[in-house]
Amino acid sequence: xxxxxxxxxxxxxxxxxxxxxxxxxxxxxxxxxxxxxxxxxxxxxxxxxxxxxxxxxxxxxxxxxxxxxxxxxxxxxxxxxxxxxxxxxxxxxxxxxxxxxxxxxxxxxxxxxxxxxxxxxxxxxxxxxxxxxxxxxxxxxxxxxxxxx
Numbered sequence: 001x002x003x004x005x006x007x008x009x010x011x012x013x014x015x016x017x018x019x020x021x022x023x024x025x026x027x028x029x030x031x032x033x034x035x036x037x038x039x040x041x042x043x044x045x046x047x048x049x050x051x052x053x054x055x056x057x058x059x060x061x062x063x064x065x066x067x068x069x070x071x072x073x074x075x076x077x078x079x080x081x082x083x084x085x086x087x088x089x090x091x092x093x094x095x096x097x098x099x100x101x102x103x104x105x106x107x108x109x110x111x112x113x114x115x116x117x118x119x120x121x122x123x124x125x126x127x128x129x130x131x132x133x134x135x136x137x138x139x140x141x142x143x144x145x146x147x148x149x
Contacts, residue, residue: 002050004048005046005048006047010080012080033062059087
């Protein structure tokens with residue numbers, strides 16, 4: 001898991017959020033080990049981008065090369081000040097984190113397949129409904145598809 005803390009340039013918050021889907025699509029195209037991303041804002045106005053990676057080495061590789069992705073480099077221009085990048089190992093999770101490339105037993109399930117039932121998303125739900133429960137960046141990924149139960 002990766003935590004990137006930052007502040008946003010004055011007047012750029014709306015653009016930062018609006019440009020995020022395109023930035024994440026480009027990031028995932030270049031670094032498919034990025035499994036999920038959550039943009040948060042703390043009470044003090046500091047933002048924290050939380051990314052879930054398949055492995056720490058893949059997260060570290062992406063961090064070293066992220067500015068080579070034009071959409072990411074452009075998005076970073078909206079950041080006023082970086083508060084640093086940290087990585088952490090998930091020791092326990094609820095609901096369990098599963099890779100979109102494997103099932104619970106580690107068997108491949110097809111490129112980009114994931115079990116959305118585990119996080120409370122139905123294949124029939126609209127993007128707006130998914131966004132309401134806070135999973136829009138997960139459901140919107142370019143190589144992730146919903147699996148029918």
